[in-house]
Amino acid sequence: MPTSTPTSNRNSPDKPQLPVISLAELQSLLKNLGQPAFRAKQIIDWRNKGVLNPDEMKNIPGELRAILKDELLCEPLRLIRRQLSSDGTRKYLFALNRPRVSGKMVESVLIPEEKRGTVCISSQVGCVLDCPFCHTGTQAFEANLTAGEIVAQVLAIKSDLRSEPMSGDLHNDITHIVYMGMGEPLANEDGVHGSLAALLSDEGLKLSRRRITVSTSGLVPQIKRLGELFQVNLAISLHSAIDELRDSLVPINRKYPLKQLRNCLNHFPMGKQRHITLEYVLLHETNDRDEDLQALIDFVNPERERVNLIQFNPYPGSPYEGSSKEHMSKFAQNLISKGIRATVRRSRGEDIMAACGQLKAETSDQ
Secondary structure, three states: OOOOOOOOOOOOOOOOEHHHOOHHHHHHHHHHOOOOOHHHHHHHHHHHOOOOOHHHOOOOOHHHHHHHHHHOEOOOEEEEEEEEOOOOOEEEEEEEOOOOOOOOEEEEEEEEOOOOEEEEOOOEEOOOOOOOOOOHHHOOOOEEOOHHHHHHHHHHHHHHHHHOOOOOOOOOOOOEEEEOOOOOHHHOHHHHHHHHHHHHOOOOOOOOHHHEEEEEOOOHHHHHHHHHHOOOEEEEEOOOOOHHHHHHHOHHHHOOOHHHHHHHHHOOOOOOOOOEEEEEEEEOOOOOOHHHHHHHHHHOOOOOEEEEEEEOOOOOOOOOOEOOHHHHHHHHHHHHOOOOEEEEEOOOOHHHOOOOOOOOOOOOOO
């Protein structure tokens, strides 16, 4: 088969990224370079296994491997560090390889259980919001991740599970994705929408919409667009049902107050037997008082929503203290007595700063 010399775009900041390139796009690229179309399917198969380095694609000729490395950004991330928790949780620190933001870092977390493996992925370097109880919120916003960088987190963890499987009875594959890592996902619609399309695609990991959850602090127009385009699960970082308090805990509430959020949630499209999750970190004598409980009861639509009560996970310099486990249990029981589905989330990976609200990476490669 004749080949042509690839047109080099090695220095281009916008090379297509292998984690999200479609089969048709890759076939077209290979055709223009004089390569057989069937190679595209082989490359996609490797990609979906978590293999992004062309040198590890055993049935791909050496010449084509070189072409791929020249024409594509094959590995948008590089693994800097992996930490293991005593409960099996794994936290990964990745550096970006894309020009202009090369060396900036993000964190991702694998939360294994007996029957599922959940990956918590980041959508931004830092965060555009300044929620004071969240460690990520103390890190300056640096960049939106591309769709390829978001999906690459999933693929890197998939590859890690292949090379080092979970021990004991813990699940050894990725079954669920939650956009609950660093950043506000809906402040990065291009990256998040593109990554969702890739994760849901039959050419990609073919995940079910029921197994993907996007969390947001309450960007109302973006929530509406998400519901129109991708009927995935929705989680709201609520943390207070009192406007004045939420203005402080979740500053985006000043732009989209609870009344607007409530109306938006009432119209968010959901399939049968599905619900919206309201995330609520309980802070001692801040949002766990009787008046906070009553406001939450008044806000929740029990037919469409459930409440997930989250233990506050401390970080260095935090001004907050978490509610006691006994108080959290009592708070949950009071919600349940009003017909509201409420659970207390089990904290995972706290010993490696991988629990909810603890993710924060150095902004540059050291």
